[in-house]
Every structure is written in C-alpha cells, then in structure tokens.
Amino acid sequence: MLSWKLYERGSHLELLEEGIDPDEYDGEEVKRIIEIALLCTQATAAARPTMSEVVVLLKSRNSVEHLRPTMPVFVGTNVMTREGNSTSSSNANASISIVSAR
Numbered sequence: 001m002l003s004w005k006l007y008e009r010g011s012h013l014e015l016l017e018e019g020i021d022p023d024e025y026d027g028e029e030v031k032r033i034i035e036i037a038l039l040c041t042q043a044t045a046a047a048r049p050t051m052s053e054v055v056v057l058l059k060s061r062n063s064v065e066h067l068r069p070t071m072p073v074f075v076g077t078n079v080m081t082r083e084g085n086s087t088s089s090s091n092a093n094a095s096i097s098i099v100s101a102r
Contacts, residue, residue, distance in 0.1 A: 001072060002015070003015055003034065003037075003038065004038065004071055004072060007034065007035070007038055007069075012030065012031040012034045012035075013027055013030060013031065015034060016030065032064055033058070035064045035067075035069065036049075036054060036057050036058060036064060038069040038072070039054075039057075039064070039067055039069045040054065041069070041072040042069060042070060042072065043070075043072065047070070049067070
C-alpha cells in the first residue's frame with residue numbers, strides 16, 4: 001500500500017494529485033487526515049476508531065500523534081502485480097450478517 005510506505009517515510013503529501021496547488025491546502029492538515037484514514041485501516045475493529053471518534057478527530061485541530069497507526073495487515077502480504085511477477089495468498093475472511101425485524 002503506497003499510502004503506508006509514504007506515511008512511514010513522512011512523505012504523506014506525495015499522495016496528493018500533482019495538479020493540486022499547494023497554496024490551496026494546509027499540508028499539516030492533510031497529513032493529519034491521512035493519519036486518521038490509516039487509523040481506520042487497522043487489522044482489528046478494536047484498534048480502529050469508532051465513527052464518532054473519527055468525527056471528533058476530524059473536527060479537532062489537535063495532532064493525532066498519540067494515536068499511532070500500525071502497518072495494515074494487507075501491506076505485508078504479496079499481491080499479484082500487473083506484470084504477474086508475484087503470487088498471492090490470502091487468509092482473509094468475510095462474513096455476512098442478516099438482520100431481521102422483530
């Protein structure tokens with residue numbers, strides 16, 4: 001995941017489109033939002049912020065340094081490249097919940 005690698009290098013802003021004028025955004029704000037997004041990709045639900053916590057994080061101007069994301073699980077796995085050079089295996093599970101009215 002490119003975003004994780006850029007985060008590790010401290011190069012968050014490289015995720016932005018080249019055509020976006022740097023005078024149109026606050027770089028520190030963009031970095032903070034990217035860090036919040038990475039928090040939402042944590043492997044377990046317990047490690048991810050709730051939506052209400054995300055809203056509070058987005059509304060606040062405080063740093064999210066105390067909430068360090070860890071590398072998402074899917075970053076460490078091999079995935080098939082467009083050239084077909086790598087192989088892939090996955091232990092991913094999906095579940096479906098059916099909710100019925102009372």
